[in-house]
Amino acid sequence: MTNDLLGRHRAVLPDWLALYYEEPLEITHGEGRHVWDARGNRYLDFFGGILTTMTAHALPEVTKAVSEQAGRIIHSSTLYLNRPMVELAERIAQLSGIPDARVFFTTSGTEANDTALLLATAYRRSNTILAMRNSYHGRSFSAVGITGNSGWSPTSLSPLQTLYVHGGVRTRGPFASLSDDAYIAACVDDLKDLLGHTRAPAALIAEPVQGVGGFTAPPDGLYAAFREVLHERGILWIADEVQTGWGRTGEHFWGWQAHGRNGPPDIMTFAKGIGNGMSIGGVVARSEIMNCLDSNSISTFGGTQITMAAGLANLNYLLEHDLQGNARRVGGLLIERLRAVGAQVPAVREVRGRGLMIGIEITKPGTDQADPHTAAAVLEAAREGGLLIGKGGGHNTSSLRVAPPLSLNVAEAEEGAAILEDALRSIQ
Structure with missing residues (x-):
């Protein structure tokens, strides 16, 4: 079903309309901070449709x-x-x-x-x-x-x-x-x-x-x-x-x-x-x-x-629900956790950001040279672990972008950080 949809996508939509992943996802539904794809796989969503699902998927008040x-x-x-x-x-x-x-x-x-x-x-x-x-x-x-x-x-x-x-x-x-x-x-x-x-x-x-x-x-x-x-x-x-x-x-x-x-x-x-x-x-x-x-x-x-x-x-x-305060508290915990991981991974040049807006810059170890291939590999590994993140950067898209819905709780932040740690360590 997904392969068929990908073929149809490529037949009628522009070549420059970017898709993530070697096997692109069809996201069918979501709830809270999670989404599901057409094959039934569940993911923790740390990108929110490009920082757009700000509070939560299927938020009852909005629905x-x-x-x-x-x-x-x-x-x-x-x-x-x-x-x-x-x-x-x-x-x-x-x-x-x-x-x-x-x-x-x-x-x-x-x-x-x-x-x-x-x-x-x-x-x-x-x-x-x-x-x-x-x-x-x-x-x-x-x-x-x-x-x-x-x-x-x-x-x-x-x-x-x-x-x-x-x-x-x-x-x-x-x-x-x-x-x-x-x-x-x-x-x-x-x-x-x-x-x-x-x-x-x-x-x-x-x-x-x-x-x-x-x-x-x-x-x-x-x-x-x-x-x-x-x-x-x-x-x-x-x-x-x-x-x-x-x-x-x-x-x-x-x-x-x-x-x-x-x-x-x-x-x-x-x-x-x-x-x-x-x-x-x-x-x-x-x-x-x-x-x-x-x-x-x-x-x-x-x-x-x-x-x-x-x-x-x-x-x-x-x-x-003071989601700004939640972004400050949970985001602070998440960024410190990711900085601790990044300090042990030579390809991580910098972990930066504030609140629930966190960037992880990937470079060739020991240099400032962008490494978009490795950044893409981390994106794929995170997806395989059940986590969706984004990428960006002015140096050939060598930064990972982490921006969950602002209602993210501490347990979900820890879960996402653990998946990201595994994904980052897998590139060494």
Whole structure:
């Protein structure tokens, strides 16, 4: 059955639509932190459909909200008043920390970032964008044009002029050997130098933790220091919270808050986890930025009633059960366990992250050279042991990504760590 489906997949879908594993999985159902494939195999899910099943598979509160809303009306577009959309927008505006915030809903993180770029360039009357090296912001024409990870940017053509800034990867690049304070100072000096050689950019877009890039991050405070430089010149700061939002990092509800010394970003994008699998993305911005467009616009599917009902139920569950606190506690235990294992495996260059957003970088032992073949072998071994994880990285996809649902308990964290330990030791 699975082999037949794979053949049909390859016959009608693009060659560039990536599949994990030598024998790709068909996942048929899930519950809690577990999923099952078409052959009946059960897996502990440490990737959540790319950080999207944020709370749990088949969460009863979300399932009930979707079912009840489907029985009333599924969709009407933004041309009509929509109570669930207004209610979720009110909650997100308040949680964002952005003053006088307005919220626009989309169907994905790609579309959210595309909208943020539209707003920033229109507001600033500039098509120059600052982006981070090793970054990823989606698959649309504008988003791949600002993506600093060449493995995910299939064309150099772009409607935007993109300039790339140092700082998103703490342990690589020309400033890696510096202390945190010196690192930030060097990156700020580089930014100032770059701005001295270009017309005024519209915005800097940055992921507080780079997702596809392998869960890399700068020292806390880097983007606050950048913001001082940007603010002096009127340049906007866009925080891409598609993977870092909703408490996943444990220490903060939003990733930007680790850099919040100078206040919130001007624009923030979100997606993935808020819908717990339903297609929700969005943009939050100060009203004068959100309202700067001087032509009409709508969204056919952004903010549709059924996805908004799911988002409201999911957000309520997240807050009522303090899943941010759980990510901090259980994630802290998990990362320390994985660091202890990594210290004994020569191919593990670094175990990094915070909360339930953990990266394991794989290199050829004793070097900084990426080893995507070995990373893929660990991915396969973990699957054979009953664990699903992801991969990424800016150096030929040599990092493993660990991002379970935020309701992960200690026993499941220990189980997953044991499987990962076996998988990592199997490559020696």
